[in-house]
Amino acid sequence: MAKKQVANENSVEIAERTLRDLQEKHDRVAAARADDDREMGNVSYKAHSGDTEASKRLDSIVEKMLRRDLELKSIMSAIMVAQQNLAEAQDAERKADQRRVAMEIQRLTKELREAGKLADEGLAMFLDATNAMHHIVSRFSSLGLGNPSAVQFVSLGERAVRTVLMETVFRRAFEHLGPADRKNFASFTAEWAVMLDKATSAKLEQTKEVA
Numbered sequence: 001m002a003k004k005q006v007a008n009e010n011s012v013e014i015a016e017r018t019l020r021d022l023q024e025k026h027d028r029v030a031a032a033r034a035d036d037d038r039e040m041g042n043v044s045y046k047a048h049s050g051d052t053e054a055s056k057r058l059d060s061i062v063e064k065m066l067r068r069d070l071e072l073k074s075i076m077s078a079i080m081v082a083q084q085n086l087a088e089a090q091d092a093e094r095k096a097d098q099r100r101v102a103m104e105i106q107r108l109t110k111e112l113r114e115a116g117k118l119a120d121e122g123l124a125m126f127l128d129a130t131n132a133m134h135h136i137v138s139r140f141s142s143l144g145l146g147n148p149s150a151v152q153f154v155s156l157g158e159r160a161v162r163t164v165l166m167e168t169v170f171r172r173a174f175e176h177l178g179p180a181d182r183k184n185f186a187s188f189t190a191e192w193a194v195m196l197d198k199a200t201s202a203k204l205e206q207t208k209e210v211a
Contacts, residue, residue, distance in 0.1 A: 012093050015086035022082050026075045033068040036061055130157060133189065140196075148192045159183040 009017070040061045046054035137153045163182040165174050 010093070011089040012086070015082065015089040019079065019082040019086050022075060022079045026072065026079060029068055029071050029075060033065065033072065036065045036068060040065065156183050156188045157185065160185050
């Protein structure tokens, strides 16, 4: 009797189990066929020496041996088919795996393309923003302010850039900054803005009193 399918078995596991069951059945029948040979050996002499009962027993054994030979031949045919089924199931599984991998690569390729575009857009925004900040600081100098200066902007800006780069996969290419040396654009430009707001507010109050 064929064994019931085990829950959650895939096609390869089913084919492997079927082949294994057939091979086990072949081994059992082959062992029984070997027993038939031994049994025939025990009764052949008597059967061929005129022993009627032994002759009948021999006929029964020969008939049983013929049935087992046919059964073994049938099982071997089934094993050949099972082997082919297993090979086909393994090939189908391999192709399915290859398809899954190809689809995953396609998905990742799309994400890579989008991430590359986003990185370039971010760098373009960074370029525009830092150029704008540098222009503003240069204008401060032309208006007579010594603080903040372009030199300060480049120094603090460089540290802000390196602080960010330390969090990327490119960090080995840049000198490591200690916690006290790390900067970000928002913090130091905000400090400058507070300082300048106070200075200009005081100046405006002074000129208002004069007026």
